[in-house]
Amino acid sequence: MNSFIRLLQRFSYIILFAVLLAVSLSMYINTSYYQKAKVGAATGVITGFFSEKLHNIRSYMDIKRDNVKLSLENVELRNEVERLREVIGKCADTAGYNLADTSITLIRAMVVNNSVSHRQNFITINIGINDGAYQGMGVICDGGVVGVIAATSPNYSTVISLLNTTLKVSAKHAKSGVFGTLSWNGYNYQEVELTDIPLHVGISVGDTIATSGFSSIFPKDIPIGVIKDFYKKDGSFYNIRVQLLTDFRALNYVYAVRVRNITEINQIEGSR
Amino acid sequence: MYKDYLRYILIFILLLLIQLLVLNNINLGGYINPYVYLLFILLLPYGTPRWVLLLVGFFTGLVVDYFSNTLGLHASATLILAFVRPSIMSGLRFSNNINERSMLNISLTGTEWFIRYAALGIVIHHSTLFMLETFSFRFFHLTLLRILLSSLVSFVFIFFLEVLLTRKK
Numbered sequence: 001m002n003s004f005i006r007l008l009q010r011f012s013y014i015i016l017f018a019v020l021l022a023v024s025l026s027m028y029i030n031t032s033y034y035q036k037a038k039v040g041a042a043t044g045v046i047t048g049f050f051s052e053k054l055h056n057i058r059s060y061m062d063i064k065r066d067n068v069k070l071s072l073e074n075v076e077l078r079n080e081v082e083r084l085r086e087v088i089g090k091c092a093d094t095a096g097y098n099l100a101d102t103s104i105t106l107i108r109a110m111v112v113n114n115s116v117s118h119r120q121n122f123i124t125i126n127i128g129i130n131d132g133a134y135q136g137m138g139v140i141c142d143g144g145v146v147g148v149i150a151a152t153s154p155n156y157s158t159v160i161s162l163l164n165t166t167l168k169v170s171a172k173h174a175k176s177g178v179f180g181t182l183s184w185n186g187y188n189y190q191e192v193e194l195t196d197i198p199l200h201v202g203i204s205v206g207d208t209i210a211t212s213g214f215s216s217i218f219p220k221d222i223p224i225g226v227i228k229d230f231y232k233k234d235g236s237f238y239n240i241r242v243q244l245l246t247d248f249r250a251l252n253y254v255y256a257v258r259v260r261n262i263t264e265i266n267q268i269e270g271s272r
Numbered sequence: 273m274y275k276d277y278l279r280y281i282l283i284f285i286l287l288l289l290i291q292l293l294v295l296n297n298i299n300l301g302g303y304i305n306p307y308v309y310l311l312f313i314l315l316l317p318y319g320t321p322r323w324v325l326l327l328v329g330f331f332t333g334l335v336v337d338y339f340s341n342t343l344g345l346h347a348s349a350t351l352i353l354a355f356v357r358p359s360i361m362s363g364l365r366f367s368n369n370i371n372e373r374s375m376l377n378i379s380l381t382g383t384e385w386f387i388r389y390a391a392l393g394i395v396i397h398h399s400t401l402f403m404l405e406t407f408s409f410r411f412f413h414l415t416l417l418r419i420l421l422s423s424l425v426s427f428v429f430i431f432f433l434e435v436l437l438t439r440k441k
Contacts, residue, residue, distance in 0.1 A: 012323070013321075013322035013323050013326060016323050016326050016327075017326055017351070017355050020326055020327075020330045020351050021348065021351055021352070023330075024330065024333070024334075024344045024347035024348040024351055025344065025348055026344070027343050027344030027347070028342075028343060028344030028345050028347075028348060028404065029344070031343050031344070115296070117303065117304065117305050118305065118405065119405050119406055119407075120341070120342070120405070122341050158341065185411075186406065186411075187411055187414055
């Protein structure tokens with residue numbers, strides 16, 4: 001008996017190791033990425049403050065390029081506004097259109113923390129509950145889809161980046177309108193994979209891939225990328241490599257998509 | 273004695289700040305993620321009881337996890353490093369002529385010994401970390417590349433930090 005106890009004492013550290021390893025591994029495997037992001041958002045107040053200071057320094061270096069990009073976008077938007085104004089002016093009398101009745105509003109946000117080098121990348125942006133952000137909100141930028149908000153604190157939000165192997169986004173082949181599932185394979189930050197496109201659809205390299213608008217997360221027809229190449233998988237579907245339009249390493253300003261009737265949509269979808 | 277504890281706490285905070293504010297913001301081509309916080313585990317005195325090592329390793333990893341949205345990932349990797357550290361030390365024939373209770377120090381262990389010791393520790397820690405993070409054997413060669421490149425960069429950071437820390441004293 002005595003020797004048994006001595007044996008236990010000698011190997012007690014191995015037992016401790018096994019217990020701690022079991023705890024940490026189960027913590028890692030059993031929590032979803034939403035839950036992990038929530039833990040992060042609680043501490044975001046501390047890290048967010050420093051990240052924002054750091055980001056301010058870094059954004060000075062990009063300021064020239066960003067200005068050019070923004071002014072180009074501005075011109076395009078102005079043109080579009082003029083065109084739409086004309087169209088609406090023509091219809092307004094006959095259809096009784098209400099100009100204020102848009103279902104989507106964009107909230108401008110700044111990226112304060114970002115990564116592309118992990119398998120599960122997250123982005124921190126400087127809008128939170130106080131600015132009207134909520135969990136499940138889509139985030140876009142002028143080049144396309146950025147991600148989905150996973151957790152919010154009063155002034156910051158954690159976004160699950162499109163460059164996160166666990167995020168799946170519904171996307172379509174713009175020309176044919178056929179939709180599939182878009183996800184990241186975790187290795188090239190300029191490339192994502194579109195799956196579930198049936199073989200009968202005529203696709204070619206260079207075609208645009210855009211959001212499908214089937215969820216209440218992203219608006220319809222936001223371009224995501226262009227087809228780089230594709231191959232057949234499992235005999236009935238294409239696996240398409242999509243070159244992203246956004247440079248995720250240089251994300252600076254993004255827009256969170258606020259859907260006006262989101263609580264109503266969630267209610268009716270949840271009651272099914 | 274209390275002075276030693278204070279030093280450890282200061283180094284812990286310093287390493288965490290460097291890790292979270294500087295290194296976590298570095299994106300080098302998508303393959304290089306340096307981690308320096310594990311220097312804290314490497315620096316614990318030779319005579320540290322194994323159970324203390326394990327607990328310190330676990331909680332150090334947990335703190336890093338808490339700030340980087342990876343609940344349990346760093347805790348597992350750092351725990352494994354803490355578990356194998358005594359074996360690394362005996363494997364490298366740690367010369368037991370220095371004080372067992374004082375902080376490990378490059379000027380006492382010798383540069384060559386420290387380089388071998390740190391390199392082994394870093395590779396073990398990074399291998400566990402990146403393989404757990406990827407959690408699949410798909411693109412295994414790319415995971416290996418990440419382990420190699422990141423270990424190299426981490427090693428450079430850790431070596432210079434250790435030299436700086438020694439000089440400060």
